[in-house]
Amino acid sequence: MSEAHGEIRTIQRDRNTESLDLSFWPGSVPLRQRWRNNGLSADFLGDYVTTFFPLDENDPATRQRQSEIRGAVSFIANELLENAMKFHDDSLPEPITMRLFLHQEEIIFQQINSAGQEAADRFRAFVDRLRNSDPGELYIQQLEEGAASEGSAGLGYLTMINDYGADLAWRFEPLDNNGYRVTTQVVVRI
Numbered sequence: 001m002s003e004a005h006g007e008i009r010t011i012q013r014d015r016n017t018e019s020l021d022l023s024f025w026p027g028s029v030p031l032r033q034r035w036r037n038n039g040l041s042a043d044f045l046g047d048y049v050t051t052f053f054p055l056d057e058n059d060p061a062t063r064q065r066q067s068e069i070r071g072a073v074s075f076i077a078n079e080l081l082e083n084a085m086k087f088h089d090d091s092l093p094e095p096i097t098m099r100l101f102l103h104q105e106e107i108i109f110q111q112i113n114s115a116g117q118e119a120a121d122r123f124r125a126f127v128d129r130l131r132n133s134d135p136g137e138l139y140i141q142q143l144e145e146g147a148a149s150e151g152s153a154g155l156g157y158l159t160m161i162n163d164y165g166a167d168l169a170w171r172f173e174p175l176d177n178n179g180y181r182v183t184t185q186v187v188v189r190i
Helices: 031-050 061-087 117-131 135-149 155-164
Strands: 003-005 018-024 096-102 106-116 167-174 179-189
Touching: 003 117, 018 031, 031 061, 031 096, 061 096, 061 106, 061 155, 061 179, 106 117, 117 135, 117 167, 117 179, 135 155, 155 167, 155 179
Parallel strands: none
Antiparallel strands: 003 167, 018 096, 096 106, 106 179, 167 179
């Protein structure tokens, strides 16, 4: 039985919805090599989206808006891809998929990967903590905990919320082989 944390939107693909899907099989190349490609993929998504916000030489604000949108898309996509690569269970027959949907007033990211039982349980606990905390306060706590342990658990998600006003939601779907398909959805208004 599928379990949702927050509202996962169902996206209707039609003529008014621009979308782009990227899929990766992380087991095909070493993680260290794949990690280098995350930034390239994220920057590609940022560049792709900006083509829908053309520059107007008579309006300098369009350059600033295009730059802000590109930065937000690149940051969010990179964070989602890094988390997916880090926690993906290669033994499960699921690729990592990044979906980007561009609507008139918002961009929706859907990142899908598989996780084993233990990783899914840890992530679910973090999601619950995130959803039941003040994002600003939790960001400071995570910074302090990260400084003490040399980790940064959840800072990317918290930055999405605090800096980009993103709405986040998750779905955990059991797979037949004792793992989960985990969907993270990020909605950013533009």
